[in-house]
Every structure is written in C-alpha cells, then in structure tokens.
Amino acid sequence: MTLLTVEGLEASYGPVRVLHGIDLTVERGEVVVLLGANGAGKTTTLRALCQLPGLSTSGRVDFDGRSLVGCRTEEVVRRGIAHVPQGRGTFPELSVEENLDAGAYLRRDRREVRQDIERWYDTFPRLADRRHQSAGTLSGGEQQMLAVARACLSRPQLLLLDEPSLGLAPLVIQHLFEIFAELNRSDGTTILVVEQNATLALSIATRAYVIESGQIVLTGPAAELHHDDGVRRAYLGF
C-alpha cells in the first residue's frame, strides 16, 4: 500500500527554483533511498515534504491518503512524519532528556513516552549516561543518536533521514544503520533516507531514486542499481 505519493513537486527559495517536478512513491514498510550529487535537491525534497517555511512549494504530496500541501509543519508531524535534519538539529541548550521529551511534544500518553524514552536509552546507552547533560556538549555521533531517538519519539509512520552518516566515524555509522534496519523490521517504520554514502544506503534499502538538478532521473530496486555498472559510474561514483 502506498504511504507517500509525490507528483510534480516543485520548490523554490525565493526566486531560485530548486526542484523541477519530483515524482516518487514510498510504499508502507519500505526503506527508500534518495541518491544524488551535492546540490541536486535531496535535502530540499525532504524539507518540502515537511512544508518547512521559507520554501514555496507546489505539486501533489499525498501522505496516508491525504494531501500535505499547505499544511503547517506541526500538522505534518502530527500526521506521522518525523524528520532528522542534516546536521542533527538537536536543541543544544536543552538536556538530552529534554530533547527527547520535546520529540514527544505532540503525544499525550506520558507514561508510554517514558517507556519509549527508556527504550531508546537501552538502544543508545551513551545517551543514558548523559541524560542530564546539555545536548550541545555531545559528540557528533551522540548528537545523531539523539536526533534519531528524538524523531522516533513522535512514533512516526514515515521517518525522513537527511544524510545520517555525515561526518561520523565508520563504527558509529554502522551502528546507526543497524538501528535503522531494525526500526524498519520490528516497528514497521517506513524510511526515506537521503545519503551520499550510496553503498551503505543501498544495503538497507528496498528501492532507490536518483535525483539530478531537481528532477528524478532514475529509479529501481536497490539491488539492481547497486549492481548496474552504467548507473554506478554515471550517478553513484563507485
């Protein structure tokens, strides 16, 4: 069943148009990866999906059967999309615990939120050790863990990940991607991930899209893209 349908999505920052008609679909339970070079419009696509202010968008964006176009970002989150922005986007002055609480801002079931937070502390014990420390003092890897945990605390149907591996040590990246695969497998969370590290992303993805200059130029099952030599040379650079 289709969870997200995007058709002819255009987006511009002021007079500068960045996306020229993006078409993509994400099925429920999938892991879809969006690949592309720097400046191709990957991050903008995710931002446009969340209807972040400062970006004027047009086109069709249906999520779970209803349109997201014109919604406020908080409504998008309420409907079940969580976004881990590029550069983690933690709240540096807030403690780790408060960051997680903020992730559950829209939830009213306080007791279950507590349980979820404890569950995430089990997943990332380093966060548990630093729960009263302000997030700004964490290392890059810890911040990414925090950002992922915070996003998941809204119990999203669709998790958007923007370059989760950027600037992290290989071991941390490995760990994070195992967590993503686990989230998808056991919780059934659908994931749309933007990555520069194509090999890594394709290894957990079901399908992939390649974006170039604000348009989708290629799509197919992840395994196929991974092994097609022409595609690899032209778009993925390995």
Add this chain to the structure above:
Amino acid sequence: MNLLQTLPWAVPGVNDAFFDLSYVLQLVTTGLANGAVYALMALSVVIVYRTTGHMNFAQGEMGTIGCLLVFSISVERGVPYWISIPAAIALSMVVGAVLQRTLVQPVERRGGMGVVLVTLGLFLIINAVDAVIWGADPVTPVTPFPSEAGDRFIILDGPPQFAIRYSTIGIWITLAVVVGLLWLLLQRTRLGLGYRAVAANPESALLVGIPKDRMLMLGWALAAGIGTLAAVLFSQKTGSLDFNLMAAVILYGLAAAALGGFDSIPGAVVGGAVVGLVESLVPAFFSFIGSELSLVMALVVIVAVLLVRPQGIFGKAKVVRV
C-alpha cells in the same frame, strides 16, 4: 557610631556623606528597589529576545498603557486593585500576542530592521495614544502596597535614618514570585519546553511538531504581562504616573538585559540589580555626577558590556559542535 565617617578621607569629587553607613544602606535599598523594576523590564526583553532574536523597543510603552488602564479602572471607577491589576495584565498579554501575530510576524522574515522599525512605530503610537486619552499631566497611581509615610521598617535610627518601605519589600517579593513562576513555566511545563526548544533551534522545534509561531506569541504575551506589572510597581515607587512613565525605564531594562547577555533569566535579575545600584550609588559617590545623568550611565553600561563581554555576566561564548 560611624567608623567610616571618622576616616580622614577627603578625595576631591567624592561626596563625604557617602561615608555614612545608614546613608549608604539607604542608597543600596533604593538602588535595589529600582533595580527590581529594571529586572522585570529586563525579563520582558529577554523573554522576547530568546525566541525571536528581536528587541521590542515599545515594551515600556506597552507597560505604561497597562498601568494607565489600571489607574482608570481602579481610581476612576473604584474597582479594587486586586481585580484591576490582574485584569490589566491579562489584557496586556492578549494585546501582546495579537501585536506579535499581526505586526511583527509578517515582517520578521525580511530581517531585523523591519521589526526594529515596527516596534519604534508602536512606541510612538502608544505614547501618543496615552497622552491623548489620559492627558499629559501626572496623576496619582494605584498603590497595591501600603504607601503611607509611616509604612516602613526602621532598621537604623538616625539621623540619617535607614528604613525599608513596605512597598519596597513588596516589589522584591513580586520580582521573586514572577521569577519563580517563570521558572516553573519554562522548566516544568510542556509549554515551557516548547518555548525553550524554539529558542534553542527554531527549525528543529517545527520538525518535532512544536507550533513555533504560537511560542513566539507566548513570548510576547509573557513579556507584555511582566511589562505591565513592572509599570504598576514603578508608578507606585515614584508616586506619579504619566504617559512617559516607562520611557527611561525601558533603557535601564535593556541595559540590565545586556548585562545578562540578553538570553538569561538570572542574568536579567542580577543585571537589574547592578543597573539600579549604579544609578543610585554613582551620583551619590561622585559629587560631580548629577542624578540626571542616569540615562547616560545606562548608555555607558550597555556600551561597556557589549564591548567587553557581549555574552553578559553569566553567558558563555557559544560552543557549537558540528
């Protein structure tokens, strides 16, 4: 009795009366009483600045109109002050939120200059409206705290005498209550968490579903409420109320906020105390500095802080981890 007085100090330009314990304690008390009002103004400035990065130059005027409203309801209509003051504060909060939504938010994305101009415009409009409605002549304000000449604790009998007015203690208690409530609101409630998240990272706040626009309105509402309270207390303190009541106080509040680094609540309180003390002690100590120069002293404080330690007393230089 007075050891200080016996000291053979005769420094040119220094006021000899300064070496009297009661006199100095009285000055300190006065300074801290004014300082508490400045601290409240500084809190208003800080609450707006933390989430929006703007300074509301009309903050003082918004307080003045609230205070004049209290005057009209209580003195002219005879409604008790314990109804009129909370009512005026509540009304100010609504007006503050509405102004933020209608006049400030639309120009916010165009950069800071637009917001500065809008708040300056609001300053002029409210100031003039006050003058038109309530006239230019000072009136006797509402006094929520006992304010007769005898309403004070005499601590050191004089002359010169050292006494603390009940109203001064009332101002201090009010400040403590406001800071306490603010702390509870910001640290212990969901709303406060949302406000602090917006202050820390507005975009991430949106991405976890916090209604950022409403948090900015909340900031303006809180600031307007505190500003009105500050105006009421200040009018009681000076015993006279007119449309220019807060014109100078906003500057002292800004100086206090600058001392606190513009984003710290304890910083605003300490900053208010420092500005109040400077205002009362410096002219008393140096006989060649007249008290009419207190505006200049506020200016000097602001410039000095911004040049030497822009992050304020408690602030630390921001460390951003990437």
Add this chain to the structure above:
Amino acid sequence: MTTRTIQHGSTEHRIWQVLLYGGIAAVVLAIALTQPDYRMAQFSAVAAWSVALLGMNLIIGYGGQMALGHSAFFGFGSYLTAILYADYGVSFVGTLPISALAGAAIGFLLGLPALRISGLYLALVTLALALAFPAIAKMDQLSALTGGANGKLAYIQWLPPTWLPFTVTSAAWVFLTLSAFAAVLFLLASNAMRSRVGRAVVALRDNQIGAAVSGVHPATWKTSTFAVSAAYASLAGSLMMLAVPIVTPDSGGFLVAVTLITGMVIGGAGTISGAVIGGVAVVWLPELSKHWAGALPLVSESDGTALSTAVYGAVLILVVFVMPGGVVTFVRRLRARFVVVVPQVPATSPPVAHAAPLSPTPELEMERP
C-alpha cells in the same frame, strides 16, 4: 506598451539629466520667489533635514549598519554652530567646516565600538545615545555653553547680498543658501556612491568576508562611513540654525531620532534622492497630521500635536508593510515600466541581458546578531 532603453552616459541620458537638474533648480528658485516667509522656513528646514537623512542613508542604507541615533550628531552640530556663532564670534560659514570635522571625529570615535557591536546591538546603543543626548546637553557643567534646559539661541544675520540680480526676502535667501549647500553635499554623496567608494561600502554590507578578501578593509571603511555619515548629520544641524534660531536639548533627542528614521524609511533607505522626499515628509507630516486630527471629532487642538507623533508611528509601520523600499524604490519600479537606463558596458565584456536598476537596498535587511 514598449519600454524605452537609454544607455547610461549616452547623449540622451545626459539630456535627461540636465533637464532634471535644471528642473530642480527652477523649482527651488520659483519657491524662493513666490512663497511667503513662513513657508520659506519650512522649505529651509526640508533642505537641512534632507542633509541629515542623507547621512543616515549612507550608514544605514548603503553601509547596512543600524545606526539609528543620528539625532545626537544633528543636535551636536546645532549646538556647535550656535555656541561658536553666539559666544565666539565665528561667522556662520566658518562654523560649517568645524562642525563637519568635529562631527566626523566624534563619528569616527563612536564608529570604533561599532566595529564590534553590530546589528540589533548597534541599534540599541545608538538609540540609547539619542535618549541620553538631552541629559548630556542639560548637564550643569555644560550649561554655561549650552544654556541648560532652555537651549541656546543664535540669531544668525543672513541677508541677501546686493549682487543678486533679483530681490528676495532674507527668509528666501536663507532657503536658497541652504539649498545650495544641500545640493553640493548631495552631489558629493551621489558621486561617491557611484564610484569605487560606494562599491566598497555596499560590498561590505552585503558580504563582509567577501569584501575583505577583495581588498576592502572592513575596519577602515566602516569607521570612515560612520564618520562621513556623522559629519553630514552634524552639518545638517549647523545648517538648521540658519532656519531655526534655537537649539534645545531635545533637538538631539529620541523623538528627533525616530523622526529622522521615519523620514529615511519613507524616502527609501539606500537612495540618494530619498533623502529629499524624507525631508519633505519630516517637515509636513506633523502639519498634515495635525490637520487631519483636527478634522476628527472629539480631538482637541492640543491632542493634535500628540497625535502627530502617532501618525509618525503609523506611517513608519505602514511603510514597512506596504513600501519597504520607500517612495524612491516605488517610483523607480514604476519608471522601469517606461524607461530602462542600462549601464555602459565596455566593448570587451559580454552584453548585459537584464541590467538591474541602480538600487542598492530595495528591502531592509539585517542579519541576526
């Protein structure tokens, strides 16, 4: 409808320019010969205000720094001329270079902290300066010079010379003199802003690091812009003494500061000609608003004065919402429908497809401090 394209510096462009300048001169002369004396005082004030607004435009519009307290420099210039003329017997014209230099020196000194204090903080400091100015002028220690709270009087003798081919009243002669001074100052500023100097100042505003690596030394240029802008404001204060013979502590105060800001915003920050429109607004806005307020029921005469302050505030907000670039930018956009002036392109460069009209700041922008 077709838009007409005129090349900058072409004969056609020159003709239009000469016609424009000639037209302005003719209007000034016509005002001097026909208007009654009380009107003449207002026109004289327009000339003086517009010089101050030009100074603010240089630092705010072109320099991008929120220096909002230029009333302090304005008041300083007025006091300086009044004191030098009345107490020290310096001729009026003699006070002008002193005022300009002293203004520049103070501007330079105040510009030094402005290197570290930017954005909103600078707005705060400069507004505080304007708030504090009256207190400084009223200081006991200075009252022998400044006349304390009463202000300083200086009736400047300024009679029309005999060599004039036509006869004018002395008020008209004051107006003509001020217009001439203003014209010189405008041409200076206009030429500077079109030259390397202007490009350096604007480059610094738009991208400080980019400008610095291109050889524009930020500290030197920022303090210099501040100094020149303060000199203009100070000169404007001096010139005003010719039109209004008294300066009071409030002449440099907060209300004047906000008045100047309103004028600047109405005219258009970062435009040279906007300063004149701003000057007109500063002089006639209070009068018009008093007039409008008087027409309202329930508003008495004295309330009208207070309401004119409110009108300033309302106009300020209105302009920010409706015409963020001020009247001049608005008119330029209108003009661009009919006539486009393209800059002259050296033969070696590729042709310019869309030449943007010469408008350094269409919108008011500032980064968060």
